[in-house]
Amino acid sequence: xxxxRAYWIAFSTILVKEVRRFMRIWQQTLLxxxxxxxxxxxxxGNLIGSRIGEMSGLSYMAFIMxxxxxxxxxxxxxxxxxxxxxxxxxxxxxxxLLVAPVPNSVILAGxxxxxxxxxxxxxxxxxxxxxxxxxxxxHNFWVLISIVLLSSILFSLxxxxxxxxxxxxxxxxxxxxxxxxxxxxxxxxFFSTDLLPEGWRLVSEFNPILxxxxxxxxxxxxxxxxxxxxxxxxxVSVILVLTAYSMWLLKRGKGIRS
Amino acid sequence: MSSLNDYQxxxxxxxxxxxxxxxxxxxxxxxxxxxxxxxxxxxLGPNGAGKSTTLGIVxxxxxxxxxxxxxxxxxxxxxxxxxxRLLGVVPQxxxxxxxxxxxDIVVTQAGYYGMPKKQAQAECDKYLKxxxxxxxxxxxxxxxxxxxxxxxxxxxxxxxxxxxxILDEPTAGVDIELRHSMWEYLVKLNKQFGTTVILxxxxxxxxxxLCHNIAIINHGEIIKNTSKRALLEELRKQTFVxxxxxxxxxxxxxxxLCVNWQDDRCFEVDVEKGTAINDLFSVFNKQDICVSGxxxxxxxxxxxxxxxxxx
Numbered sequence: 001x002x003x004x005r006a007y008w009i010a011f012s013t014i015l016v017k018e019v020r021r022f023m024r025i026w027q028q029t030l031l032x033x034x035x036x037x038x039x040x041x042x043x044x045g046n047l048i049g050s051r052i053g054e055m056s057g058l059s060y061m062a063f064i065m066x067x068x069x070x071x072x073x074x075x076x077x078x079x080x081x082x083x084x085x086x087x088x089x090x091x092x093x094x095x096x097l098l099v100a101p102v103p104n105s106v107i108l109a110g111x112x113x114x115x116x117x118x119x120x121x122x123x124x125x126x127x128x129x130x131x132x133x134x135x136x137x138x139h140n141f142w143v144l145i146s147i148v149l150l151s152s153i154l155f156s157l158x159x160x161x162x163x164x165x166x167x168x169x170x171x172x173x174x175x176x177x178x179x180x181x182x183x184x185x186x187x188x189x190f191f192s193t194d195l196l197p198e199g200w201r202l203v204s205e206f207n208p209i210l211x212x213x214x215x216x217x218x219x220x221x222x223x224x225x226x227x228x229x230x231x232x233x234x235x236v237s238v239i240l241v242l243t244a245y246s247m248w249l250l251k252r253g254k255g256i257r258s
Numbered sequence: 259m260s261s262l263n264d265y266q267x268x269x270x271x272x273x274x275x276x277x278x279x280x281x282x283x284x285x286x287x288x289x290x291x292x293x294x295x296x297x298x299x300x301x302l303g304p305n306g307a308g309k310s311t312t313l314g315i316v317x318x319x320x321x322x323x324x325x326x327x328x329x330x331x332x333x334x335x336x337x338x339x340x341x342x343r344l345l346g347v348v349p350q351x352x353x354x355x356x357x358x359x360x361x362d363i364v365v366t367q368a369g370y371y372g373m374p375k376k377q378a379q380a381e382c383d384k385y386l387k388x389x390x391x392x393x394x395x396x397x398x399x400x401x402x403x404x405x406x407x408x409x410x411x412x413x414x415x416x417x418x419x420x421x422x423x424i425l426d427e428p429t430a431g432v433d434i435e436l437r438h439s440m441w442e443y444l445v446k447l448n449k450q451f452g453t454t455v456i457l458x459x460x461x462x463x464x465x466x467x468l469c470h471n472i473a474i475i476n477h478g479e480i481i482k483n484t485s486k487r488a489l490l491e492e493l494r495k496q497t498f499v500x501x502x503x504x505x506x507x508x509x510x511x512x513x514x515l516c517v518n519w520q521d522d523r524c525f526e527v528d529v530e531k532g533t534a535i536n537d538l539f540s541v542f543n544k545q546d547i548c549v550s551g552x553x554x555x556x557x558x559x560x561x562x563x564x565x566x567x568x569x
Contacts, residue, residue, distance in 0.1 A: 010369060010372055013366055014370075020362075087355075092349075093353055093355045096354065096366070096414070098319055099342065100367070101338065101340075101370075257318075
C-alpha cells in the first residue's frame, strides 16, 4: 500500500467521522443557525430593513443576506473544529490518532475539512432560509464558491489552534464570544463601510471578516466595499500563516503530547 | 501483511531513554530495555515509577527528552510510519469517544492505519467476535460495562494486526472471571500468532502467570530486568499459611521452624529455599498436628517486587 493511499484513507476517515459527528447532533449544529438567521431576516431585514431603505443601491434585505450567510459559515466552521478537537482532547480519543501512523498534516486537514463541511452545509441551510425572504442572485459563481471555501478553511484553522491551546471548555468559547462575534458585527454584515467616518473605515480594513463578507457579497450581488484581489491575497496569506502555525504546534505536541 | 521474520531486531529496544517534564520532574533517568520478538513481558513498578511514561514515549503519546526507541529495528522517529504500523496500544484510561458505537470506534481506528473500509469492517467483526463484543457492536460505547470497555480497547488495538501489543494495566477494575478470560486471549495471541506482548500491571499474579521476562522500574530507573525464572530463584524463603483441623490452645513446639501463630487454628511458617514441603509435614506429624489446608502467604513475585522497590 502506498503512503498516499494510506494517508488518503486516514484523511477521509477523520473527515467522515467529523461529518458523522455534526450530523448526529444536528439539533446543536445545524438547526440553531437556521433559527438565528431566520430571526435576523425577520427583524433586521423585514421589520427594521423596510425603514432603512437602500444600502449600496440594494434593498436592505438583499444587502445583509450575503453577510448573514457568511457569518453562519465562519462561525460554524470555527465552532466545529474547536469543539470537536477539544472534545477529542478532553476524552483523550485524540490518542487514537497519535498512536496511529497519521502525519500531522493529515490530522490537520481532516479536522479543517470537517469544519469546512459544516460551514458550507450551514451556509446552504441559511441560503434556503433566505429564499423565503428575498431573491437569491449569483453574480459570479466561482468567486462565491472560492470565498466560502477559503473563509471556512481560515476559520477552521483558527478553531483548531483554539482547541490546541484550550485547557477547559470555557477556553473554547472565549474567542467566539470576545473576538469572532464583534469582528463579525463590525465586518460589514449589516452596513456598508462607506457609512463609517474616515478613521473607523481605516480601522475596519484590519478586520479580515470585512474582506470575506464583501468578497461573498460581490459573488452574489456584484457589489463590494473592498478590492477583490486584496480580498483573496489576505485570505490566502492568513491561511498560509495559520497552517504553518498549526503544524508547528502539532510538531511540538502543544496540548496533546506531554 | 509482512511476516514476523521480515523484521529484524528485538520487538522493543530502548537505549538511554530520558524524560524530563516541563516542571523539571525527571520521570526517566536514561533507561535501557530490550524485549525480544515473541516475548510476553511485564514492566512492573509502583505508581509514578515511570512505566506509563516509558510506554507513552514508545507509543508516541509522550515526547522524549533524550534516547532512542526502536520497534523491530525501526526507529520510532526516523521510520515512524513503519514502526507505528507494528504497534498496538491499550492504554490505562478509557480513551474512546463515549458517544460512538462500538464498531464505529474499531473501524475508524483501522482507517487511521490506512485500511480500506471493507477490510476494516472484516477485521473489526473478527475481533469483536473474538472478544465477545459482537452483540454490542451497535451499542454506544458509554453503555458498555467496565470490562467490555477494556475489551473494546483491546479490539481497537488489534484491528490492524500489530506485531507488538502494549497493555497498560489492562485488567484494572476487571472482575476475576473476565480477567482470566482476557489472560487466556492474550496467551493465545502470544502463542498462536507470535504477537509480542508487553504489559504493566499491579496484579503481580498476572505477571507471574503470564510473563516470561520481567523488568521492574522505580524512580525512573530499571532496577531488575531478567527472566521470571531467574527472578523467582532470587527468593530465599517463602511463607506458607497453615490452617489446622482443630484448635491448639497449648501451642506445640515446631522444632526449629520459624512459626508465627495467628490464632489457635492458624499459623504462618517460613520455609528456606530448597526445603521440601514433605519435611514440613514430617514435623507436623511428629507433633500430631492435623493440617486442614496450606497455601502460600503471598504471591512470590509480590515478595520480590516489594523487596526490590524498597531497596
